Amino acid sequence: METNFDLLKSLSIEDFAYAVAIDNDGECRGVCVICQRHVDGNCDDNCISGIIEYLKSEVKNG
DSSP: OOOHHHHHHTSOHHHHHHHHHBOTTSOBOOOGGGOHHHHTTOOOSOHHHHHHHHHHHHOOOO
């Protein structure tokens, strides 16, 4: 049986960022801890891009 985590792992980095940042009602989920813009102290409410930046800088393949 495939879990939601399995589905998330199969997404592109952009689709993953959107899936974790936006809820079913289209509202932002409060993802500051995985947003590079927040980490850098430069929050500009551009959460999706900030998450992508964070994932690209923190997560390594293999």
